[in-house]
Amino acid sequence: MKGAHPDRIGLRIAPVPRFAAGMLMLPPYLLIEGLPYKAGLAVFFALLAVLAGKRLRWGYFLLLIASVAFFHLLAPWGRVLLEIGPFTVTTGALESGLTRGITLVGMVFLSVAAVRPELEFPGRLGGLVGRTFYHFDSILEGNKRLTGKNFFISLDELLMERFNPEAFPANLTAAAVEIPVTAEKADTVKAESAGSRRGRLPAVGVVLIPWFLWAWTLLTGV
Amino acid sequence: MRSEIRDRREITAFLGALCLFLSAVEYLIPKPLPFFRLGLANLPLLVGLRFLNPVDLLLVLLLKVLGQGLINGTLASYVFLFSLAGSVASVLMMSAVYRVGGRFVGMVGVSLSGALASSIVQVALAVTFVFGETARIIAPLSIGSGIVTGLIIGVFADRFVSGSEWLKGIEKRYRKTLAGGRE
Known part of the structure; x- marks a missing residue:
């Protein structure tokens, strides 16, 4: 993850509100249920990381998701989708593996977008x-x-x-x-x-996106 | 007395910076596997065992982990927790082996014990939080690579300790601050 591009988020939001925004986006991301929503938020965080000027190693993250899913498939549960010799691909194991892998990768994207070396500790x-x-x-x-x-x-x-x-x-x-x-x-x-407080308003705007999505999934029961 | 504390903190901060620098150097070394890490950043911790008091040793560890989290942006992710847990396990184990083993255990042995502790803790975390129970099958590979990297870093530390004039100077200066500035 080399910082090869300009940090577009840094131009508008100071390191402290940026970090706070990142932390505030974690709860809805962890609480939201359903693989498509979780994957959607992970893609949103990846977009933020790219806007932060980070060059993401897509191959590495895809490999990580694939390996987490693979190890979950070794303990099959749910409907059988595919059988390759002794190896069985089941819906439950596949979904839980992908969800776990995507959750972890999304957290890395969010962290990469939210944390700057200029962030000061008290x-x-x-x-x-x-x-x-x-x-x-x-x-x-x-x-x-x-x-x-x-x-x-x-x-x-x-x-x-x-x-x-x-x-x-x-x-x-x-x-x-x-x-x-x-x-x-x-x-x-x-x-x-x-x-150091610069950009609190845009930070709040970004934070609301995952919270709204989570609230929407709760209200509609999807 | 205040100046001695300030000098000690400055040495601690510099050793933390050296960890970050060696971590950056490691990026330039090609990796045989995507998840393989040599752990060059642990070199200051390993050589610091010889003279740093436990509080300063833990401070160097914290600076290394926090610094890496800030530079790589992984401070708010599971990567930071893995790094922190692995590093704490490694330093605790290395300190114990260094103090109990005394002159019977060299840098290679101390490094090996730290690398093993770090690998075991990280495999346990990976099994619990990431991959699930079935990932136990990666334990031999992970621990095996831990042994290899532990040996390499141990040999590096041995060479650094025996040949570095800078390290001798820092050690002398640090011990002076512990003694309250007296020669």
């Missing part, structure tokens, strides 16, 4: 995750130094350059050091906080 853990991504970017900047032939030597040189055990914290940025909050800084924090 508290100390959030700070630590932020520092981890800072260092990750720093190591990635020097990854051209790595060679397959002398992998460990080149890795050691890269790590020494990016995080010298003797030199830090001198080579760390001010982000790691506590900076007193000035009025200007407070304004920036306020602006960032407002930006």
